[in-house]
Amino acid sequence: MEPPNLYPVKLYVYDLSKGLARRLSPIMLGKQLEGIWHTSIVVHKDEFYFGSGGISSCPPGGTLLGPPDSVVDVGSTEVTEELFQEYLSSLGESLFRREAYNVFENNCNTFTNEVAQFLTGRKIPSYITDLPSEILSTPFGQALRPFLDPVQIQPPGGSPLGRPNGQS
Amino acid sequence: MAENGESSGPPRPSRGPAAAQGPASAPAEPKIIKVTVKTPKEKEEFAVPENSSVQQFKEAISKRFKSQTDQLVLIFAGKILKDQDTLIQHGIHDGLTVHLVIKSQNRPQGQSTQPSNAAGTNTTSASTPRSNSTSISTNSNPFGLGSLGGLAGLSSLGLSSTNFSELQNQMQQQLLSSPEMMIQIMENPFVQSMLSNPDLMRQLIMANPQMQQLIQRNPEISHLLNNPDIMRQTLEIARNPAMMQEMMRNQDLALSNLESIPGGYNALRRMYTDIQEPMLNAAQEQFGGNPFASVGSSSTSGEGTQPSRTENRDPLPNPWAPPPATQSSATTSTTTSSGSGSGSSSSSATGSTVAAANYVASIFSTPGMQSLLQQITENPQLIQNMLSAPYMRSMMQSLSQNPDLAAQMMLNSPVFTANPQLQEQMRPQLPAFLQQMQNPDTLSAMSNPRAMQALMQIQQGLQTLATEAPGLIPSFTPGVGVGVLGTAIGPVGPVTPIGPIGPIVPFTPIGPIGPIGPTGPAGPGSTGSGGPPGPTVSSSTPSETTSPTSESGPNQQFIQQMVQALAGASPPQLPNPEVRFQQQLEQLNAMGFLNREANLQALIATGGDINAAIERLLGSQPS
Numbered sequence: 001m002e003p004p005n006l007y008p009v010k011l012y013v014y015d016l017s018k019g020l021a022r023r024l025s026p027i028m029l030g031k032q033l034e035g036i037w038h039t040s041i042v043v044h045k046d047e048f049y050f051g052s053g054g055i056s057s058c059p060p061g062g063t064l065l066g067p068p069d070s071v072v073d074v075g076s077t078e079v080t081e082e083l084f085q086e087y088l089s090s091l092g093e094s095l096f097r098r099e100a101y102n103v104f105e106n107n108c109n110t111f112t113n114e115v116a117q118f119l120t121g122r123k124i125p126s127y128i129t130d131l132p133s134e135i136l137s138t139p140f141g142q143a144l145r146p147f148l149d150p151v152q153i154q155p156p157g158g159s160p161l162g163r164p165n166g167q168s
Numbered sequence: 169m170a171e172n173g174e175s176s177g178p179p180r181p182s183r184g185p186a187a188a189q190g191p192a193s194a195p196a197e198p199k200i201i202k203v204t205v206k207t208p209k210e211k212e213e214f215a216v217p218e219n220s221s222v223q224q225f226k227e228a229i230s231k232r233f234k235s236q237t238d239q240l241v242l243i244f245a246g247k248i249l250k251d252q253d254t255l256i257q258h259g260i261h262d263g264l265t266v267h268l269v270i271k272s273q274n275r276p277q278g279q280s281t282q283p284s285n286a287a288g289t290n291t292t293s294a295s296t297p298r299s300n301s302t303s304i305s306t307n308s309n310p311f312g313l314g315s316l317g318g319l320a321g322l323s324s325l326g327l328s329s330t331n332f333s334e335l336q337n338q339m340q341q342q343l344l345s346s347p348e349m350m351i352q353i354m355e356n357p358f359v360q361s362m363l364s365n366p367d368l369m370r371q372l373i374m375a376n377p378q379m380q381q382l383i384q385r386n387p388e389i390s391h392l393l394n395n396p397d398i399m400r401q402t403l404e405i406a407r408n409p410a411m412m413q414e415m416m417r418n419q420d421l422a423l424s425n426l427e428s429i430p431g432g433y434n435a436l437r438r439m440y441t442d443i444q445e446p447m448l449n450a451a452q453e454q455f456g457g458n459p460f461a462s463v464g465s466s467s468t469s470g471e472g473t474q475p476s477r478t479e480n481r482d483p484l485p486n487p488w489a490p491p492p493a494t495q496s497s498a499t500t501s502t503t504t505s506s507g508s509g510s511g512s513s514s515s516s517a518t519g520s521t522v523a524a525a526n527y528v529a530s531i532f533s534t535p536g537m538q539s540l541l542q543q544i545t546e547n548p549q550l551i552q553n554m555l556s557a558p559y560m561r562s563m564m565q566s567l568s569q570n571p572d573l574a575a576q577m578m579l580n581s582p583v584f585t586a587n588p589q590l591q592e593q594m595r596p597q598l599p600a601f602l603q604q605m606q607n608p609d610t611l612s613a614m615s616n617p618r619a620m621q622a623l624m625q626i627q628q629g630l631q632t633l634a635t636e637a638p639g640l641i642p643s644f645t646p647g648v649g650v651g652v653l654g655t656a657i658g659p660v661g662p663v664t665p666i667g668p669i670g671p672i673v674p675f676t677p678i679g680p681i682g683p684i685g686p687t688g689p690a691g692p693g694s695t696g697s698g699g700p701p702g703p704t705v706s707s708s709t710p711s712e713t714t715s716p717t718s719e720s721g722p723n724q725q726f727i728q729q730m731v732q733a734l735a736g737a738s739p740p741q742l743p744n745p746e747v748r749f750q751q752q753l754e755q756l757n758a759m760g761f762l763n764r765e766a767n768l769q770a771l772i773a774t775g776g777d778i779n780a781a782i783e784r785l786l787g788s789q790p791s
Contacts, residue, residue, distance in 0.1 A: 004248065077246035087269045090208030118267045121245030 006076040009119045010042040011112060012060070012068035013128065016153070029138040037128045038065070038155065039112040041074075043119060044081040048088065048161075050111030052152030054098030055088055055161045063157035075120035085161075087118060092161055103151045104132040201262035203255070205229055205242075207270065216255070218262075223251040235270050243267040752778050761785055 015021065015035030025033040040049035040063075047060045061067045079087070096111050109131070113124050123129070135141040141148075198217035203225075205212050216228055226237040233240070242249040244258050244266045260266060746753070749771040755778055756767045766785060774780035 009246075075246055077243075078248045079243055079246070083241055083248075083269055083271075086271060087208055090269070094209040117265075118243060119246055 004078045005080075006078060007043055009074040009077050009116065011072040011074050011116065011124055012040045012042055012047060013070045013072060014038040014040075014065045014155075015069045016065075029135065029140050031134065031138060033131070033134060034127070035069070037109060037131055038153065039109050039124060039128055040068075041112050041115045041119070043077065044084065047158070048115065049155065049158065050096050050101070050108045051154035052098065052101045053154045053160055054101075055092045055096055055111070056154075056158035057161060058158035063155035065155050065157075072125060074116050074124070075122050077119040079119055084119070088115075088161055091115075098160075101152060103148060103153060104136065104145075107132070108153065201255075201260075203260060203262070204265040205268050206265050207233070207268045211265070218256065220255055221251070222249045222253045222255065225249075225255060226251065229268070233268070233270060239271045241269045241271060243269065749776055752776055752781065756781065756785075 014037070016038050017036040019035070021033045021035050025031065038049070040047045042048075042060045045060065046057050047062060048055065048057045049063075050056075091111075091114070095106070095114070100106055109124065109128050113129055116122060116124050136145060198219050200215045201218045202213050202215050205214055212229075212232060214225075214229055214232075216225055220228075222242060223237070226240045226242065230237045230240060237251075244260055244264075247258060249258060249266070746768060749768065752771050753764065753767055756771075757764075759782070761767050761782070763785075767781070770781035770784040771778075773784060
């Protein structure tokens with residue numbers, strides 16, 4: 001029985017604040033944040049991410065954000081492209097519908113974490129998933145919460161996930 | 169075995185003692201472990217023997233997930249679990265989570281039921297869904313920044329076809345192939361609010377005479393339109409670009425299937441001639457009669473709900489700047505096709521008179537504009553039609569009720585992107601302008617060909633003035649004001665109603681020009697007095713200098729003076745606006761509005777109406 005193909009899975013990490021968070025967070029929040037992280041999963045030569053428009057995909061580095069600020073190697077997966085599309089469609093109908101986007105509770109990083117675990121069994125680095133709680137644990141963050149909550153982030157340049165090709 | 173011991177030890181300390189006994193007692197006795205199975209939608213815990221195979225595991229869970237075992241795909245740590253493997257082999261121990269994907273053989277359409285096609289072709293639900301095209305070839309980053317302003321860039325994409333319907337098709341194709349552009353359009357709140365009002369949509373659709381003919385011929389369409397559920401669904405679909413694409417692909421697929429059925433091709437052809445052609449013509453004519461509808465025009469996106477029927481014949485928003493728009497529309501406008509020949513020849517002649525000092529004035533004097541204006545003056549019926557179209561009226565009503573929106577739309581027009589000063593000027597004039605648009609006097613004046621001619625003459629006079637006596641121009645207003653004034657009087661008059669979003673450019677004076685209507689018949693008679701407006705202008709300029717950033721006040725005065733000059737009256741002594749509004753100014757002062765200059769502006773703009781002036785002042789403060 002031939003060994004199944006292993007596909008590499010990468011995590012693209014973008015700093016939405018482009019360095020501002022690192023500089024201003026000590027002053028504004030009282031604690032040091034290295035960045036406001038937006039992440040996406042790159043597998044099967046496509047980048048997948050979750051935003052206010054639902055799950056979207058694009059060529060790697062193809063959003064308006066440009067190339068990622070850092071790339072984390074998550075591991076490898078045997079999951080085929082077809083199976084993955086199937087999985088994503090299900091996700092897109094359940095936990096990650098476009099209306100389900102919430103910048104604190106259910107955001108791009110939540111999605112990436114789920115997908116990473118599905119694909120490889122590993123989670124994404126905790127500094128990314130801890131970001132909302134880090135912010136909300138500061139008085140400034142608490143004060144800003146009602147304003148930040150309705151924020152919808154959707155990096156332009158991708159297209160929403162349609163029906164997978166040739167799915168029987 | 170040692171393996172068993174260490175596996176169940178850490179996660180479940182309570183089972184520690186049991187585990188310790190486990191290996192000691194019968195190794196053959198299988199331990200039950202609890203494994204969580206997680207699907208994209210839910211997760212469940214299952215207790216299975218530790219040494220079970222994947223196959224057995226699948227059987228245990230298949231009942232719960234209501235699927236066949238061969239539909240289940242289990243993934244753990246990135247590996248796909250094959251039936252003949254065992255859980256232990258993959259290291260699946262107690263308390264760990266395994267991922268499950270349920271393969272569906274015949275994946276049903278995930279969308280809500282589609283509105284039944286008027287022609288009766290039901291898209292087969294079993295049709296193979298096609299993949300979403302992720303090609304963002306020509307529409308990548310420039311449109312990433314959203315907002316309909318991005319559509320202006322389309323003209324640079326090389327849509328070279330002059331035939332308008334081809335252009336339209338091209339645009340549609342571009343639009344359809346670029347989902348994020350669709351998304352951008354759909355997410356424009358204006359479009360969304362438009363689309364979410366089924367009554368409005370229905371009115372818009374029904375208002376089109378072609379559509380009405382269509383309805384008469386095919387009563388099912390009227391059923392569709394009157395059924396609020398279907399309308400709402402349609403609007404939902406129209407709003408959700410992914411859904412719309414999906415649906416249209418399905419329709420295409422169904423159509424192509426139809427073709428292959430014997431006799432189906434004829435049915436298709438009939439369908440096309442019955443439905444598509446009139447719709448296409450309707451869409452074209454509507455667009456052709458509305459050449460100045462620029463980005464964000466509600467009338468064009470109003471037609472966008474047609475996709476529920478056969479093919480998508482959206483007249484898409486016109487992203488082009490006025491000059492190319494006028495030229496293309498001039499050449500292709502169906503109702504004025506005869507005028508285009510004469511229009512283009514005269515345009516070259518008039519083009520040479522374009523010497524306006526002001527950039528804005530020059531826009532409106534471009535050959536394209538001139539030719540269009542010629543056509544319009546030759547065909548007042550066109551304007552009448554345009555203005556009387558109920559959608560125009562409702563659009564204008566909604567615009568006048570929502571001045572911010574109107575400002576938004578207008579300012580998005582490519583006309584103004586080059587001249588922010590003009591934008592600033594336009595902004596406060598908008599509400600007044602919209603009021604005037606609805607004034608029936610205005611409308612009748614606009615459809616009066618003689619009135620149009622008079623306006624043209626005035627504008628020409630002003631242009632001549634600009635070239636002959638540029639010294640006069642600065643006295644109106646440095647820079648922008650001239651454009652405001654010059655183009656105000658001008659043939660922008662007829663142009664403006666076509667697309668209030670387009671070159672609205674100062675339409676306010678048209679109100680006071682209303683009185684020109686009755687003097688219109690005197691117009692041709694006084695064509696010889698093309699000269700007199702010159703000196704008259706010079707005599708009236710002193711009064712203009714008092715309020716440089718002129719709004720409708722000095723415009724009005726100027727117009728009045730010109731009218732009187734045309735009628736042979738001597739230039740009147742118009743009191744200084746400060747004097748005129750002396751009393752009001754004092755009142756405003758007493759109320760606490762201490763900025764005399766601003767008060768004066770406001771009073772002039774509102775013609776001495778204190779309450780309106782106060783609102784103006786209050787409204788302008790936060791900005």
